[in-house]
Amino acid sequence: MSNSNKYNNPFQATLTGIKSLFKKGERIGTLSPSDTLSGKKVLITGASSGLGLAVAKDIARLGGEVIMVVRSGIPEKGEEVRRESGSSKITMLYVDLSDFDSINVLVEKIKTEVGPLDVVICNAGVVASTARKTKTGLEEMFMVNYLSSYYFLRLMLKNKLIKEGQPEASRIIVVDSESHRDPAAYNWDAFGTFTPHTMGKTVALYGYYKLLLITFTYELSRRVNRDGFTHSVFSLCPGPVNSNIAREAPPLFQPLIKLVFGIFFRSPEKASEPVVYLAASKSLEGKSFEYLFLMQQKEIDEKAMDPANGKKLWMLSEQLIAQLGYGLN
Ligand SMILES: NC(=O)c1ccc[n+]([C@@H]2O[C@H](COP(=O)([O-])OP(=O)(O)OC[C@H]3O[C@@H](n4cnc5c(N)ncnc54)[C@H](OP(=O)(O)O)[C@@H]3O)[C@@H](O)[C@H]2O)c1
Numbered sequence: 393m394s395n396s397n398k399y400n401n402p403f404q405a406t407l408t409g410i411k412s413l414f415k416k417g418e419r420i421g422t423l424s425p426s427d428t429l430s431g432k433k434v435l436i437t438g439a440s441s442g443l444g445l446a447v448a449k450d451i452a453r454l455g456g457e458v459i460m461v462v463r464s465g466i467p468e469k470g471e472e473v474r475r476e477s478g479s480s481k482i483t484m485l486y487v488d489l490s491d492f493d494s495i496n497v498l499v500e501k502i503k504t505e506v507g508p509l510d511v512v513i514c515n516a517g518v519v520a521s522t523a524r525k526t527k528t529g530l531e532e533m534f535m536v537n538y539l540s541s542y543y544f545l546r547l548m549l550k551n552k553l554i555k556e557g558q559p560e561a562s563r564i565i566v567v568d569s570e571s572h573r574d575p576a577a578y579n580w581d582a583f584g585t586f587t588p589h590t591m592g593k594t595v596a597l598y599g600y601y602k603l604l605l606i607t608f609t610y611e612l613s614r615r616v617n618r619d620g621f622t623h624s625v626f627s628l629c630p631g632p633v634n635s636n637i638a639r640e641a642p643p644l645f646q647p648l649i650k651l652v653f654g655i656f657f658r659s660p661e662k663a664s665e666p667v668v669y670l671a672a673s674k675s676l677e678g679k680s681f682e683y684l685f686l687m688q689q690k691e692i693d694e695k696a697m698d699p700a701n702g703k704k705l706w707m708l709s710e711q712l713i714a715q716l717g718y719g720l721n
Pocket of ligand 1: 488
């Protein structure tokens with residue numbers, strides 16, 4: 393399944409991440425004092441930890457009203473954001489992204505308690521030590537790292553909960569990973585099928601789900617803007633982040649992981665820069681798609697830009713969700 397073997401196992405993935413930090417590239421830009429989020433409603437998933445928590449603080453500092461969508465950390469993580477940013481415009485909403493019913497409840501809450509959003513950031517992700525079945529029988533990493541974003545964003549758009557253009561397009565930002573380049577091909581025949589795996593295969597699967605995620609993100613940018621420009625759809629890889637992403641690695645390796653992450657990986661506070669730039673920079677107005685690796689503009693993998701793959705993924709995802717009894721139309 394692997395293309396380059398750069399993310400084939402946890403050790404290679406760590407090494408690839410560290411090496412990537414030393415590659416030189418041109419910065420897309422820097423936020424200017426006029427790039428505020430004042431008056432903007434910004435939702436972020438996975439805001440209880442790592443990158444998402446750091447982004448929530450930055451958004452609050454830039455004056456945005458922050459909707460922290462979390463599975464844990466209510467209310468203490470919201471209080472932390474309030475305390476460190478000095479902002480009181482913080483709302484917390486619960487979701488378990490491995491559960492369609494929970495996503496339905498979240499969307500209803502957004503409808504009744506929050507209203508249409510200016511920026512939506514799909515950030516939550518998981519690296520599971522082993523394959524776990526969700527309530528509907530899907531593999532948890534497949535659901536959390538890919539299908540939940542598809543389902544959530546489609547529901548949000550259907551319910552007009554992401555503002556449509558005029559005077560400024562709203563922004564949808566999806567946190568991806570450079571590991572999306574690693575899989576050699578899509579495995580359409582096994583789409584949505586539960587396949588048992590252990591930690592050895594987890595990293596390769598993670599890259600595959602990030603490939604699905606970025607293929608969907610690119611297809612979304614095509615579809616939402618088909619009849620006129622209404623939404624900027626952005627994606628990024630934050631580079632290696634010293635977060636809790638490796639929390640399920642075997643206990644024996646935890647001290648080593650903490651050491652390596654602490655020395656070589658970027659702090660969530662630093663790693664948040666591309667997410668916040670994509671959310672707030674006025675220089676990106678009018679762009680329908682952009683992908684950043686750290687602060688550098690990059691093309692995404694060719695396969696993910698192919699409209700035939702985008703269309704196929706869109707259709708298979710819709711069919712799978714319908715088979716599981718959750719409608720989108
Ligand atoms: N760390 C890296 O080196 C790196 C590199 C490239 C891309 N990324 C991406 O960056 C994003 C953020 O990850 P991170 O590094 O900040 O890791 P993290 O510290 O583990 O944060 C992951 C977040 O996702 C949430 N989450 C996981 N499963 C969930 C579920 N079923 N329902 C709702 N929320 C769920 C977690 O909530 P709980 O706290 O409740 O578990 C947590 O808030 C992910 O998309 C990841 O793939 C990370």
